[in-house]
Amino acid sequence: MAAMRKALPRRLVSTSSMGTLPKRVKIVEVGPRDGLQNEKNIVSTPVKIKLIDMLSEAGLSVIETTSFVSPKWVPQMGDHTEVLKGIQKFPGINYPVLTPNLKGFEAAVAAGAKEVVIFGAASELFTKKNINCSIEESFQRFDAILKAAQSANISVRGYVSCALGCPYEGKISPAKVAEVTKKFYSMGCYEISLGDTIGVGTPGIMKDMLSAVMQEVPLAALAVHCHDTYGQALANTLMALQMGVSVVDSSVAGLGGCPYAQGASGNLATEDLVYMLEGLGIHTGVNLQKLLEAGNFICQALNRKTSSKVAQATCKL
Amino acid sequence: MGNVPSAVKHCLSYQQLLREHLWIGDSVAGALDPAQETSQLSGLPEFVKIVEVGPRDGLQNEKVIVPTDIKIEFINRLSQTGLSVIEVTSFVSSRWVPQVAAGATEISVFGAASESFSKKNINCSIEESMGKFEEVVKSARHMNIPARGYVSCALGCPYEGSITPQKVTEVSKRLYGMGCYEISLGDTIGVGTPGSMKRMLESVMKEIPPGALAVHCHDTYGQALANILTALQVVWFVFQMGINVVDSAVSGLGGCPYAKGASGNVATEDLIYMLNGLGLNTGVNLYKVMEAGDFICKAVNKTTNSKVAQASFNA
Numbered sequence: 042m043a044a045m046r047k048a049l050p051r052r053l054v055s056t057s058s059m060g061t062l063p064k065r066v067k068i069v070e071v072g073p074r075d076g077l078q079n080e081k082n083i084v085s086t087p088v089k090i091k092l093i094d095m096l097s098e099a100g101l102s103v104i105e106t107t108s109f110v111s112p113k114w115v116p117q118m119g120d121h122t123e124v125l126k127g128i129q130k131f132p133g134i135n136y137p138v139l140t141p142n143l144k145g146f147e148a149a150v151a152a153g154a155k156e157v158v159i160f161g162a163a164s165e166l167f168t169k170k171n172i173n174c175s176i177e178e179s180f181q182r183f184d185a186i187l188k189a190a191q192s193a194n195i196s197v198r199g200y201v202s203c204a205l206g207c208p209y210e211g212k213i214s215p216a217k218v219a220e221v222t223k224k225f226y227s228m229g230c231y232e233i234s235l236g237d238t239i240g241v242g243t244p245g246i247m248k249d250m251l252s253a254v255m256q257e258v259p260l261a262a263l264a265v266h267c268h269d270t271y272g273q274a275l276a277n278t279l280m281a282l283q284m285g286v287s288v289v290d291s292s293v294a295g296l297g298g299c300p301y302a303q304g305a306s307g308n309l310a311t312e313d314l315v316y317m318l319e320g321l322g323i324h325t326g327v328n329l330q331k332l333l334e335a336g337n338f339i340c341q342a343l344n345r346k347t348s349s350k351v352a353q354a355t356c357k358l
Numbered sequence: 359m360g361n362v363p364s365a366v367k368h369c370l371s372y373q374q375l376l377r378e379h380l381w382i383g384d385s386v387a388g389a390l391d392p393a394q395e396t397s398q399l400s401g402l403p404e405f406v407k408i409v410e411v412g413p414r415d416g417l418q419n420e421k422v423i424v425p426t427d428i429k430i431e432f433i434n435r436l437s438q439t440g441l442s443v444i445e446v447t448s449f450v451s452s453r454w455v456p457q458v459a460a461g462a463t464e465i466s467v468f469g470a471a472s473e474s475f476s477k478k479n480i481n482c483s484i485e486e487s488m489g490k491f492e493e494v495v496k497s498a499r500h501m502n503i504p505a506r507g508y509v510s511c512a513l514g515c516p517y518e519g520s521i522t523p524q525k526v527t528e529v530s531k532r533l534y535g536m537g538c539y540e541i542s543l544g545d546t547i548g549v550g551t552p553g554s555m556k557r558m559l560e561s562v563m564k565e566i567p568p569g570a571l572a573v574h575c576h577d578t579y580g581q582a583l584a585n586i587l588t589a590l591q592v593v594w595f596v597f598q599m600g601i602n603v604v605d606s607a608v609s610g611l612g613g614c615p616y617a618k619g620a621s622g623n624v625a626t627e628d629l630i631y632m633l634n635g636l637g638l639n640t641g642v643n644l645y646k647v648m649e650a651g652d653f654i655c656k657a658v659n660k661t662t663n664s665k666v667a668q669a670s671f672n673a
Contacts, residue, residue: 242635310580316580350580
C-alpha cells in the first residue's frame with residue numbers, strides 16, 4: 042500500500058475518444074419563435090420586435106423571428122406579419138420564419154421573408170398529432186413549399202422533430218431520423234436541425250443518431266436542437282460538437298416550456314451555450330453581456346425567471 | 359419544436375416513458391438489448407460510483423436550517439436508493455476524535471488549489487493546511503479510517519480567477535501522498551468548461567491513478583453535466599481507465615456562496631439520468647432518489663433544482 046503512494050511514472054493521457062471540436066459554431070437563436078410560442082404569457086408586438094433587435098445587437102447571426110401559422114392554433118404568433126415587418130434587419134443576419142404550409146409561405150414572402158423553415162418529424166404518430174397527416178404526406182406538402190421557395194430564391198431550413206425520442210412512440214430509430222433528414226436535404230433544405238423535442242436524449246443516443254444521419258447528409262448541413270427537459274441539453278450538444286456538428290439551436294433565457302411535460306423546462310439557454318463555447322475557445326460572434334441584457338428584458342416582459350444558469354449566476358439581485 | 363396546439367396532451371404518460379426508456383429508470387447490467395449495449399460510447403467506465411453530498415455540501419449551503427430529525431429521515435431515505443457513499447458531515451480539526459467516537463466511518467479533508475481561497479476559507483496557507491491534514495489523515499489511517507481529500511477551486515477561484523492545472527496536481531499529489539484514498543477535484547464556483555476540465559485532468563492523471571480521483575462539479579453556470587461527461591471521457595492511455603467517481607447532490611441542493619442567487623451542486627437525479635442513458639451502471643435507483651429529493655424539497659420549502667424531477671413530478 043505504501044509503495045503505491047510514491048509518485049507514479051509519467052503516463053500518457055489520451056483524449057482521442059473526444060474528437061476535434063469545430064473552431065466556429067453558428068448559433069441559431071429560436072427564442073422569439075420556439076421560445077415565445079411555448080410560453081404561457083403572450084407578449085405584445087413591440088416587445089417581440091425589441092427582443093429581436095436586442096438579439097441582433099448581441100451578434101447572433103440567425104434569429105428565428107416568428108411563425109406564419111394560423112393564430113387559431115398558436116395565438117402567440119398571431120402578429121407574425123407585424124413582427125417581421127417591424128424588426129430591424131441587420132445586414133449579415135438571417136431572420137427565418139416558420140411556414141407550415143403553402144399559404145403560410147406565401148404570406149411570409151409577402152411580408153418580406155428571405156428564409157423559411159419547414160417542420161417534419163421522425164415519428165409517424167407525432168406527425169399525425171401535430172400536423173394531421175403521415176410523414177409521407179407531409180413530404181408532399183413540403184415539396185410544394187420547397188418548389189415555390191426555389192422559384193423565389195428563398196432558402197429553406199428543415200426541422201426533424203423527435204430525433205432522440207417521441208412523446209407518443211417512445212424510442213425512435215436512428216435510421217428513421219436519417220431517412221427523413223435525407224429526404225429533406227434532397228428536396229432542397231440547405232440545413233436540417235435535428236431536434237430532441239422532449240429532451241429525453243443522452244449523449245450516447247445523440248452519437249448513435251448523428252452517426253446514422255451523417256452517412257446520408259453532409260455534416261455541414263446539420264444542426265442540433267436540444268431541449269433541456271431532463272437537464273441533458275448541454276451534454277448532448279457537446280457530444281454533437283465532438284461529432285463535428287457546428288450549428289446549434291438555442292433560446293435566450295431558455296425560453297419555452299415543454300407542452301408534453303407540464304412544469305418542465307424547454308430549450309437550451311443560449312447564454313449557457315455561449316458560456317461553454319467561449320470556454321472551449323470556439324468562436325460564436327456573440328456578445329454575452331448583450332445577450333444577457335436581451336434575456337433579462339424578455340423575462341421581465343414575461344414576468345418569469347430566467348432558465349439560464351449563467352443569467353442566474355450573474356444576476357445582481 | 360413546431361406549432362403544437364395547446365390541446366395536444368394525449369402523449370405517453372411519464373410512467374410509460376419510464377418503462378419505455380430504460381435510461382430513465384434503473385440501469386441494470388444486461389437490461390439493455392445487445393444492439394444497444396454495443397452502440398454506447400466506447401472508452402467510458404462500466405461502473406460509476408456516485409458520492410452523494412446532499413446532506414453535507416447541499417444542506418450546508420441552503421438558507422433554511424434543517425431540523426435534525428428531518429436530516430436523519432433524509433439520509434435514511436438516501437440509504438435505501440442504492441447510493442454507496444453518502445456524505446453526512448465534514449469537519450477538519452485536530453479535535454476530530456469526537457466524530458470518530460460518534461461513529462464516523464470516514465473523514466474528509468478540504469484543501470484548495472488557491473492560496474487566497476485557502477486563506478479566506480480556513481485561514482491558513484496551502485502549505486500550512488497540508489501540515490494539519492497530514493496529522494489528521496495519518497491518525498485516521500492508524501485507526502483504519504479512510505480519508506477522502508477535496509481540492510477546491512480546481513477549475514477556477516472566486517478570488518484568484520483562473521487556476522493552473524499544475525497547482526491542482528501539486529495539491530492533489532500532496533493529499534494522495536499523505537494517504538487519502540480518493541481525491542475529489544472540485545469546480546467550486548462552477549466556472550469550468552469541458553476544455554478546462556480536460557486540461558486539469560490530463561495534468562492530474564499524470565501523477566495520480568484515475569481510480570483514486572473523483573470530480574465534484576457545480577452547476578452555477580449550467581456546465582456541470584457537460585464537464586462530467588468530459589471527465590468520464592478523459593482516458594488514461596496506458597491502462598484505458600478513466601475517472602469513475604462523481605459527486606452530486608440530490609435535487610441539486612445547495613446554492614453558491616460566491617454568486618448570490620446562483621445554483622450550486624449538480625443534481626443527482628440529472629446525473630443518474632445521463633449515466634443510465636449512457637448505459638453505465640451506478641447501482642442507484644433513480645425513482646427512489648427522486649422521492650428522497652421530493653421529501654427534502656418539501657421539508658426545506660424549496661423548488662427542486664433537478665430538471666428530471668421538474669419534468670416528472672408535474673406530469
